[in-house]
Amino acid sequence: MILTRVALGIGLLFVVSLVIFWATELLPGDLASQLLGQSATPETLAALREQLGLNDPAPVRYWNWLSGALTGDFGVSLATNRPIADLIGARLGNTVFLALYAAALSVPIALTLGILSALWRNSIFDRAANAGALGAISLPEFFVAYILVLWLAQTGLFPSMVRINPTTTMGERLYMTFLPALTLTLVVTAHMMRMTRAAIINLMASPYIEMARLKGLSPLRIVLRHALPNALAPIINVVALNLAYLITGVVVVEVVFVYPGLGQLMVDAVSNRDIAVVQAVALIFATAYVGLNLIADVLSTLSNPRLMHRR
Amino acid sequence: MKYPKLPAMANRGVSRRGVLQGAAALGAAGLILPHGVTSARAQTRGGTFRIGLGHGSTTDSLDPGLWDNLYVQTFAAARHNQLIEVGADGQLVPEMATSWESADGVTWVFGIREGVTFHSGRTVTVDDVIASINHHRGEEATSAIKTLLSAISDVRADGQNLVITLEAANADLPYLMTDYHIPIMPATDGRIDPASTDGVGPYIVESYEPGVQASLTRNPNYWKENRAWFDRVEILSILDPAARLNALITGEVHLIDQVDPATIGMLEGRGVARILSIPANAHYVFPMDARAAPFSDNNVRLALKYALDRQAMVDTILGGHGAVSNDNPIGPANRYFFADMEQKGYDPDRARFHLREAGLESLDVTLKAADAAFSGAVDAASMFSENARAAGINITVDRVPNDGYWDNVWMKEPFVASYWGGRAVEDHMFTTAYATGADWNDSFWSNERFDELLLAARSEVNEDLRREMYHEMQQIVSFEGSVVIPMYNNFVMAVANGVGTPEQIGSNWNLDGFRCVERWWMA
């Protein structure tokens, strides 16, 4: 089953690369006109297009890219002539680091809050946690970030921007990226928390929970030992979805905290029509998405023995 | 120093030869009294100067022909020198060229400074200079200034001299050589390596990550004595305006550009930084396509020119850091600025009058704008639209994506927002955007009298006549041109209190003509 999924995933990556290539082709202008900007003239444009090899028809360029990518050669950034691997390497590390950091903060918080509000459902705690979480997700990410900077950076507690270099130690890194990680935590916690709560409550009316309750078990024990294991599948799925978001969707937070991650690279590359970079980053994002979903499916199957023997 | 201290030559009828050597003479004077070192306070060496700029992209190129934003321009000024520097007072200062002269305005001879070394250790030769210029010329050149330099027919060496021959006389060639696209870079086999960061400038590149950060250390062999005060310079790309403000407030950086006008007052209230607001020739424009109705009728164009409240725009869009423009691309900092031209005010009745002259009762036009054109362009367009309604002109503001703006909208749509950085030389500005058929004539405007004057003024040596010609051209553009120019924008930057700045800040480009890195110091 996992093998089929991996094969499907690879097919998916191919489709993604095709969609992205096609969409980028549809954008007005090309790399040459973007590089020259306001100072483009027909003559210099033609010369630059020739130099960058933009005059080949689109399918040819796609094939060139694909055949390179299949052999593991993602080519060079047309805009800067740097190998894509160099360009992406450090940024990929940064993006994954921030995503893991934010996940390490948000997943425990979300699960704890979700379980507690399911346990004390309809109490003041439940309502307050819900309202707080909803309030946090209804603010745009950049706005959450500005408020955190106002409270935590302007007072000197944390730096307002991230400046990492090769000599930065792990401790410094955790300290410097705390605010971006906290921003993302506030953004994703609500979704996971609400799903945890809903998944557990959904089971509370089942006969076997009723049975446990009649046996006189404590509510906490019922939730943790009886409801939670069966609610794991949807929870794992929503966690995976949010982890994928933390890797692929954080361009705004990167911009606000000047964090050199993949999101900014992707947006820059799109606006400059640097197709090789766009493709490479899109594939990384798609791989992260497919991979996380695959892991989530495997874990949910493991969490529920019945699913393992379905087919 | 062939021509030491000539008196200032403005307002004097001097001989042709005198004019052509004038620039060189003033430049030479500049070397004796270095510009920008006017502050009474003593500069001190040391410190790390961090700059946070609202520009820079991961796709920024090291190729000088493709430099187009403040980030790469400032980074370039930190590591390179050019033939000629523009001093803080706008005069030409010798840099890699020690002197320049021309007998006829066609053949120019530049003396090249001896004994200057690149960061890599090699001595600069005339051939390096030639290759640096030729990078922008010829069939295969992909440079943004290819058109500008197409007036050059030949570049060659003559001993330690550089000889440039033009297609036709141009008194302003030395000014062209100050263009930031032409840094002096080391050449091998007559070609510079456009991917190299090697130069002769004040700082040596330590590391560079496009769109993120450049770190540089002081060049111990820098030939200028009273320059390059910092030990290290770091240039950061901080695209978000609020993030830039926060970086300055929390002390992460010492200098930021593009301060949001709305927050200038509050920033000053914090007491951590001061605002430098430098009047300049840069201006915001709304070009109209003069080839087709309704803008082909000058009365329609005049109606629009009287239908906006310029002062309100200066106050709101620029936060007062700028000046009203009279649809004039030549700014107050230019030599031949026509200050006494009849100023157009916000006059809905007069706009209606011109509409009626054009045979129209009302006018419906669409103005396309994006903040890529200039910061606040969409707001400015909204204000224009509101002002114009009183005159029976209905301007629909169409906000378009920043992405692809220059490609898809500018010079493609009939009525858009745009900006010009301003030019030190009148001829340069007019030739670039107002001469008939010019590549960047973004209003597709054509005026016979204007074109005649432009050609004549280029080689005119009588100062008074030349001034008259440029005044007439400004009058024509203002009242017959096809561009609404509401305002000149100051260069606005915020500097941390710990940084010392000269009393006079260059106005030719932002950030002290990009030279803050070598002219400023830690106080």
Next chain:
Amino acid sequence: MGFAATVTLGLAGLFALAWVIRAGGRAVLTGQSRSLVNDMPLTAAFGLLVILIYAIVAIAAPVLAPFPEREIVGSQFQAWNAEHPLGTDRIGRDMLSRLIYGARNTVGIAFATTALAFVVGSILGLWAALTGGWLDQLLSRFVDALMAIPALIFSLLLLTIFGTSVLSLILVIAAVDATRVFRLARSVAQGIVVMDYIEAAKLRGEGAWFLIRREILPNAMAPLVAEFGLRFCFVFLSISSLSFLGLGIKPPTADWGSMVRDNATLITFGDVTPLLPAGCIALLTVAVNFVVDWQLHRASGLKEG
């Protein structure tokens, strides 16, 4: 009175009003509507009241707003005063009027977008689950591919291609949202289509449309409604994030997402102006989801607390 105090008082007042109305409802109403009001928690009453107020403001915007939406009425960023109770915005338009018109535009756009996303997404999702086979595979893999592209970047691509008119904004965000709805609807429906009553209906010879409408949809409603509550509010955020990248709603239309963005730098200096539109979004989000929670609770069959 400080800003925080005003907000707290205002919220307390809304809760009190909601309580009074609910009490009134319990006293006056009879029959089924009575039982509806009876088990309504205070939070749901609060949510309904807020939604009602928003609806009134949106519909009556031209009557309520002291100034026209687009007119420049003074200098920029005036402080709160008698003439302009919430001051003016960055080009001198009345802030209160912009907020009121913003209710109409923003809520309208968000509703249209979400409704479109749900109609398309859930019908396709239910259909795919019901039919199975190659149609299911085709649709699911296609949606997977679209979901594997980050939403913000995908919207950026599409909006740059199609322009940023309100219509294309609605269509693009709806298209992105519809993929998420499709997945949810399909996964919920997969649990339903194997039920015996669906088999029975199929054996009766009912068509696909009937099955979706009468058999599957009613049983898949609860999670879809919950998702609707969140998606509805995410539309504001999408518009706000897009305007962060320079692709928001066109002027002079007032919308809260863009208003947050336009005034955002002020928060750096502790100025509360950008909190106003942000607060409007947050209040509506919380209100909508309180009502959704209540409905979910009713649907779950839990009869306690």
